[in-house]
Structure formats: structure tokens, C-alpha cells
Amino acid sequence: MKTLLLGIKDVKEVLSLKEVIIAVEEGYIAYNAGQVQQPEIVSIEIPENNGETDIKSCYNKLNESISVKIASGFYNNGKNNNLPTMIGTILLFDGKTGVPLCVMDGSLITGIRTGAAGAISSKLLARKNSKTVAVFGGGGQARMQIYALCQVMDIQEVRVYSEYQNELIKYKADVEENTNVKVIICATPEEAIKNADIAISTTPTRKYIVHKSLVKPGMHIVAVGADMAGKNEWDPKIFKGAKIVNDSIAQCVSRGETRNAIISGVIKETDIYAEIGQLIAGEKPLRESDDEITIFDTTGMGIQDNVTAVKVYEIAKKNGLGEYFEFI
Amino acid sequence: MKTLLLGIKDVKEVLSLKEVIIAVEEGYIAYNAGQVQQPEIVSIEIPENNGETDIKSCYNKLNESISVKIASGFYNNGKNNNLPTMIGTILLFDGKTGVPLCVMDGSLITGIRTGAAGAISSKLLARKNSKTVAVFGGGGQARMQIYALCQVMDIQEVRVYSEYQNELIKYKADVEENTNVKVIICATPEEAIKNADIAISTTPTRKYIVHKSLVKPGMHIVAVGADMAGKNEWDPKIFKGAKIVNDSIAQCVSRGETRNAIISGVIKETDIYAEIGQLIAGEKPLRESDDEITIFDTTGMGIQDNVTAVKVYEIAKKNGLGEYFEFI
Numbered sequence: 001m002k003t004l005l006l007g008i009k010d011v012k013e014v015l016s017l018k019e020v021i022i023a024v025e026e027g028y029i030a031y032n033a034g035q036v037q038q039p040e041i042v043s044i045e046i047p048e049n050n051g052e053t054d055i056k057s058c059y060n061k062l063n064e065s066i067s068v069k070i071a072s073g074f075y076n077n078g079k080n081n082n083l084p085t086m087i088g089t090i091l092l093f094d095g096k097t098g099v100p101l102c103v104m105d106g107s108l109i110t111g112i113r114t115g116a117a118g119a120i121s122s123k124l125l126a127r128k129n130s131k132t133v134a135v136f137g138g139g140g141q142a143r144m145q146i147y148a149l150c151q152v153m154d155i156q157e158v159r160v161y162s163e164y165q166n167e168l169i170k171y172k173a174d175v176e177e178n179t180n181v182k183v184i185i186c187a188t189p190e191e192a193i194k195n196a197d198i199a200i201s202t203t204p205t206r207k208y209i210v211h212k213s214l215v216k217p218g219m220h221i222v223a224v225g226a227d228m229a230g231k232n233e234w235d236p237k238i239f240k241g242a243k244i245v246n247d248s249i250a251q252c253v254s255r256g257e258t259r260n261a262i263i264s265g266v267i268k269e270t271d272i273y274a275e276i277g278q279l280i281a282g283e284k285p286l287r288e289s290d291d292e293i294t295i296f297d298t299t300g301m302g303i304q305d306n307v308t309a310v311k312v313y314e315i316a317k318k319n320g321l322g323e324y325f326e327f328i
Numbered sequence: 329m330k331t332l333l334l335g336i337k338d339v340k341e342v343l344s345l346k347e348v349i350i351a352v353e354e355g356y357i358a359y360n361a362g363q364v365q366q367p368e369i370v371s372i373e374i375p376e377n378n379g380e381t382d383i384k385s386c387y388n389k390l391n392e393s394i395s396v397k398i399a400s401g402f403y404n405n406g407k408n409n410n411l412p413t414m415i416g417t418i419l420l421f422d423g424k425t426g427v428p429l430c431v432m433d434g435s436l437i438t439g440i441r442t443g444a445a446g447a448i449s450s451k452l453l454a455r456k457n458s459k460t461v462a463v464f465g466g467g468g469q470a471r472m473q474i475y476a477l478c479q480v481m482d483i484q485e486v487r488v489y490s491e492y493q494n495e496l497i498k499y500k501a502d503v504e505e506n507t508n509v510k511v512i513i514c515a516t517p518e519e520a521i522k523n524a525d526i527a528i529s530t531t532p533t534r535k536y537i538v539h540k541s542l543v544k545p546g547m548h549i550v551a552v553g554a555d556m557a558g559k560n561e562w563d564p565k566i567f568k569g570a571k572i573v574n575d576s577i578a579q580c581v582s583r584g585e586t587r588n589a590i591i592s593g594v595i596k597e598t599d600i601y602a603e604i605g606q607l608i609a610g611e612k613p614l615r616e617s618d619d620e621i622t623i624f625d626t627t628g629m630g631i632q633d634n635v636t637a638v639k640v641y642e643i644a645k646k647n648g649l650g651e652y653f654e655f656i
Contacts, residue, residue, distance in 0.1 A: 001411070005333070005653045039370040044387045044394060049424050053394055055385055059372045066372060066381055070396055070419060072426025083329070087426045087656060089419065091398060096377045098400025098415040103431055105655045325333045325651060327433045328415060 002324040004313065006104035010321040014312050015112055017151050024116040025280055027060070027307035028247070032277025035061040038248070038302045041255075043228075050075045058302030060310075064095040067306035069106050086110070090309045100327055102313045106305070109312070113304040115144030117247060117276075118222040121296030122198055123152040124279050124286050125245065126220035130197030131156045133181075136189065136209055136233065137202035138162035138171040141224060143178075145200045150179045158183045161192035163203070190214055201225050201233040208260075212237040217291040223257035227299045233257060234295075236264040242293040244272045245279065247301050256299040330652040332641065334432035338649040342640050343440055345479050352444040353608055355388070355635035356575070360605025363389040366576075366630045371556075378403045386630030388638075392423040395634040397434050414438070418637045428655055430641045434633070437640065441632040443472030445575060445604075446550040449624030450526055451480040452607050452614050453573065454548035458525030459484045461509075464517065464537055464561065465530035466490035466499040469552060471506075473528045478507045486511045489520035491531070518542055529553050529561040536588075540565040545619040551585035555627045561585060562623075564592040570621040571601045575629050584627040 006014075030036050042055035051074035059066045071088040078085060088106030093099065122130070133155055135142050146158055158181050162168055165187070172183040186192035193199050193214045200222040203209065212235040215221070221242075225233045239261035246252035253259055253269055261267045274284045276296065287294055316322050334342075358364050370383035379402035387394045399416040406413060416434030421427065450458070461483055463470050474486055486509050490496055493515070500511040514520035521527050521542045528550040531537065540563040543549070549570075553561045567589035574580035577600055581587055589595045602612045604624065615622055644650050 005655075007654050008656050037372050039372060039383075040368070042367040042370060042383070042385055044365050044367060044385065046387060046394075046423055048389075049392075051423070051426055053387070053421065053426060055367075055370070055383065055396060057370055057372065057383055059374060059381075061376075064377075066374075066398075066400075068383060068396070068398055070394075070421065070428075072394075072421065074424070074426040077425055081425065083425050083427060084656070087428070089421075089428050089655060091417065091419075093381065093398065093400065095374055095379070096402070097405055097409065097411050098379055098381060098402040099411060100398075100415070100417050103655075107656060323653060325653070326335050327333075327417060327431075328336050328412070328435060 001099055001326060001328050003100045003327050004102040004317060004322050005325055006102060006312065006316050006322040008105040008107055010316055011105050011108050011312055013321060014315045015108060017112060017116065017148055019311055020112050020308050021116040021119055021148065021151060023307040023311045024113055024304050025120055027303040028277035028280050030060055030062045031301065031303045032275060032281050036303045056302040056305055058306040059095055060303060060306045063310050065306065065310055066093040066095050067302065067309050069305045071106060071110055090305060092309055092313055104309060104312060109305060109308050111140050111144045113308045114141060114224060114298065114300055115148035117298045117304060118145045118200060118224060119148035119152045121222055121245065121276060122149055122220055125294040125296060126153065126198050127218055127287065127290055132196050133158050134193040134196035134199040135160045135202065136192065137225065138164065138167040139202065141202040142171065143174055145202060145222065145224065146175055146181065147178060150181065155181050157181060159186050159192040159196060161186045161189050198222065203233055204231060205233055206230055208232045208235050211235050215293060217293060219293055221295040223295060223297045226257040228255045229259060232260045236261040236266045239267050239295065242295045245274050245276055245294065245296045246272055247276055247298040249275055251299040251301065252297045256297045258297045329427055329654060329656050331428045331655050332430040332645060332650050333653055334430065334640065334644050334650040336433040336435055338644055339433050339436050339640055341649060342643045343436060345440060345444065345476050347639055348440050348636050349444040349447055349476065349479060351635040351639045352441055352632050353448055355631040356605035356608050358388055358390045359629065359631045360603060360609050364631045384630040384633055386634040387423055388631060388634045391638050393634065393638055394421040394423050395630065395637050397633045399434060399438060418633060420637055420641055432637060432640060437633060437636050439468050439472045441636045442469060442552060442626065442628060443476035445626045445632060446473045446528060446552060447476035447480045449550055449573065449604060450477055450548055453622040453624060454526050455546055455615065455618055460524050461486050462521040462524035462527040463488045463530065464520065465553065466492060466495040467530065469530040470499065471502055473530060473550065473552065474503050474509065475506060478509065483509050485509060487514050487520040487524060489514045489517050526550065531561055532559060533561055534558050536560045536563050539563050543621060545621060547621055549623040551623060551625045554585040556583045557587060560588045564589040564594045567595050567623065570623045572599065573602050573604055573607060573622065573624045574600055575604055575626040577603055579627040579629065580625045584625045586625045
């Protein structure tokens, strides 16, 4: 019984944003249709090594596969060694037999499926004529959100703000090289978000950077950075009266940006409008006016890894990438 | 960055019961000393394919490694295909950097570390002159318990009972070939347990097979089979007045044989004497008389997989076994 092994180069060769967006949409639909088992996220914190490891697992009845992603962040990496801070591994098992089908690098998949999630939300919820995007943060996910968004909307200007201004020169160069948008480096959150149709936050901050007064009617917000209790990018008051969409209500309420709005008393859980799968499935209206503020809060779901990894596995197998190893 | 790959043959070549027993003892001590993070077990049930997948993860501060074991039981395997029902994969990550050190077959490790656990308990709790062992069940774990026990005690006779009597011919041949004990096939549980010093249960039964009247003073019981709510091998009344030792109280109370004694009202959680790590660490007396009935309930812990997998990894690396693959 042979298991396919895919390194980061193989995964990179195979990953196409367009296909991942389609796969993640299918994943959200499967989840909404009750075809997905997604156990609680397992978290191991290793403060003595400035690291953490999360395990996201998922069974998708539609593709009959079990995925397990082990994703680590070790924040001393790159200082005393040449390792990346974020390292991930994904395993795929046949849901009919338990056989390990594939072990692949999972470092790139988290980024791309998260970018896909944001883009899907903008396609559904942002005003159709959206052109200007504010981005908070200048790292990998701040890039990926734009790359994915450009697949689904005609974006012209990105206004980027980061606490670490020096990373934005490279950000601008990269995004302008890979897309047709113009990137404007902003010195304040206010400057970035002014006139933005869509605003995307990708930072790990624990003290919010966007005050309520900066959010204008009609804006679509994509809240990506807050994925565990304690992280907070947006003034909770922004949630008041907004159309709030979650990837998974259970997760967003316990570890997403939505949690902050609930624990600060701005909204109740029942004020959450929908899960994104419900919108894709057409169960509820999307944006209903040009003045509505819409918020998509994403904490990242095992089903996104599942559908993306299966897509990678299938294309890699077809194209003869990777190597095989007999574990059993 | 290269990751070591070990197939089932490599793991088999490296696994030595003697070393696994030492490793598991060290693991129990580490757990008892608060050096181990062992998140909740993740369970995915796939009834439509008669299968289940469990994920046991662990961080051991002493060896600075994270282990993740994905173990499946697909009970249609072997009928329409040639696959084993139990398939496992273990990943080891560097707890300092998150780097994947090793991906190995985990099918054998569960069996051997569980055998080691039983043997460790008998060494600690059984009467020193124990010679005769009753075994319930005739599968792989029924063998492994004896192989491990023979490493630590001078056993002379095994009296085995199984609901499936026809599997016991092969059981007798295997155990007699691999040890110096004489195996006696018994037609009833009563016949098996009569005069036994140690009694070991390894079945998946949900309706207990050993009545209280069969358990004599001085006996040491090793309860292996019950590892999830609903499974039950021993009359709960046996727990009354016995010295009850768990691998992990949290796990045994929620999914072990101990659970049955508690929910049937025979004992309270406070009647549990100790975790096995406390005994190895010398924090509490072991057996205190020849008449005492001692019970070891084991549900299987991530730390056992961790220490065993690290042992396998280290020996395999030293001996140049397996292959390497660059995931990152």
C-alpha cells in the first residue's frame, strides 16, 4: 500500500487559487449540508519554546476522506536557525478503509485556503462595484487575501497599513508584481481605510487597530487575524447592526473576532446572521443594500484543509508529482 | 530539512519490548511529574463505512517532542480487500521548532506500548510469586500482554478463554513458540481464571465476561479492552474494595473499565487509589498484602505513543533505517 509524499515544492506547483476557491466553496456547502465531521481543534502551547501546535481534523462524507492538519507556529524560528515560523503537515486518509493516502506539506495550504475564504465572502457580500481595499498587516496572508480577491473581483487599489511600516515596501512590490492593483502604503489605519469598499485584517494584534468611527456604511469587512481567544483587530462596536457572517458560528463565538463583540456585550450570538455555507447554498439573502455593513469572520475550518488537500492530492497524482513510500 | 520515513517493517525491526517497557515507565513518570501535555482524544466515527479514527496527541517536555498518532479501525477491511482492520500513523515533531522529524507506521506501536503498560502494572502490583495468568481474548493484544509480561515476571502457565474458541489453537502455538509458558485453552471464563495470579482482559465486549465470584483474593487484574464508553469486560462489583490504579484517571473515568464501576454506583472517583505514574515514582505503597485485589485499568495514553515513537525514531536513525523526504 503506497502513500504519496508531497513536499512544499510539489504542493506549490499544484495549488491554483482558482481551484482552491472552488474547492473551499464546495467545502462550505458540504459543511452546511451536514456532510462534514469537524472535531474540536486540538491546541498544544509550548511557551518555553515560544511555540504552539494546532491539530485540525475533518471527515468529509462527500469526498470520503479524513484530513488531519498539524500546524505549528514557533516564533523563535528564523532567529537562531533558518526555519520558517509556520510549519504545517497534512495527512489524508481514505474514509472507507483508513489507509494513509498522502502526507503533504501543509504550510502553503493554510494560507491559500484562508485567502480563498476571504475572497468568497467578498464575492458574496461586498458591493459589486468594489474597487478599493484596505489591508491591515503586511505578511503572507495580507498578500494572499489580495491575490485571491483579484480572482473574483476587479480590484484597482490596495491601501495597506502595518505597525511594521518597513515590511510594506516589499509588500507593495510583491502585490504589484503579482496583480494589476496599485498599492498605497499608509501611515495610519485611518488613511488605509478611508474610501475602502472592502477592509481586510490579517494581524495577530490583541488591541484593536480599527475604531468604529473609521468604518463607513456599505463596507465589507473580512476579519482574518483573530483566530483564538484574546486576539482582537476591530472595535467590537462595529458589529452592532452589521450583517455578521461566520465560517463556523461555533468556532467564531469561541475564538474569532465575533467572540470579542459577544463578550463585550455589543451583540448576542443570536445576532449572527448566518454561516457562509448558508449563503453559498442560497438559504439567506446576501447584501440587501449599498449601505449595509457586512462582516465575515473566519477562524479557519478543517473542511477548508480537507477539500484543498484532496484537490492537491488528486492533481499531483494525475501529474505524477511527489514520491511514494510504503508505510504499511 | 529532511523527515525520516519508517514503514511497518522498519518499526518492527527496531521495536524491542524491553526498551518499550523502560520507555513507557519513563513516560508515566513524566506524565506524573506534570511534564506532559496530553490533549483530549479526537474521535471521528464513520458508521457508514464501519470505521472510526482516533487522534492521540502529546507534548513531552522531557524529550521535547510532539507526537500525533492517527489510529483507525475499519472493520470491513479484510473482507472486500486485503487491508488490516487496524491502521495507524505516527508523526513526531521537534518541540523546539515544529519541524516534522519522522512519519512512521503506528500500527505496531499501539499494541506493544499497551502490552508494556500491562507488564509494568503486574511488576508493580501482582504478587511477586505470580506464575499463572488468565487471558481473555485471543487476538494480537492477548499475545502482546503475555510477551511483555514474560519480560518482567517468571510466568509458567497461561489459561486463555475466548468467545471465538477456534482462534485459540493459533494463539497457543504462537505464544508457546515465542515464550516458555504453557498455554491451556479453556472453554469457559471460570476455567481460565481458576487459580490465576494475574488476569488480563483484551476483548471488545460490551457485556462483561468475568463475574465477581470468579475473582479470588490476591489476584491482579489488568483491564485492557474497555477503552471507550460502553465497553465492559469485568463485573463492576469487583471494583468494590479493590486497589484501583488507572493509567490516567481522567481517561479511565470517562472511557475505561473504571467508568463502569462508577456509573453503576459501586465506587466513587475518590475510591481510585492512584495513577500508575504515582506508583512508579514511589509516591504511594504498592500491593500491601497477599490478599489484596489490585486492578490496573488502562485506556491508552498519548504519552505512551510519544515515548515509544521517540525510541523507535532514535534507534532507526542510529541504524540507518527508513528513507528521508523533504517536506519543507
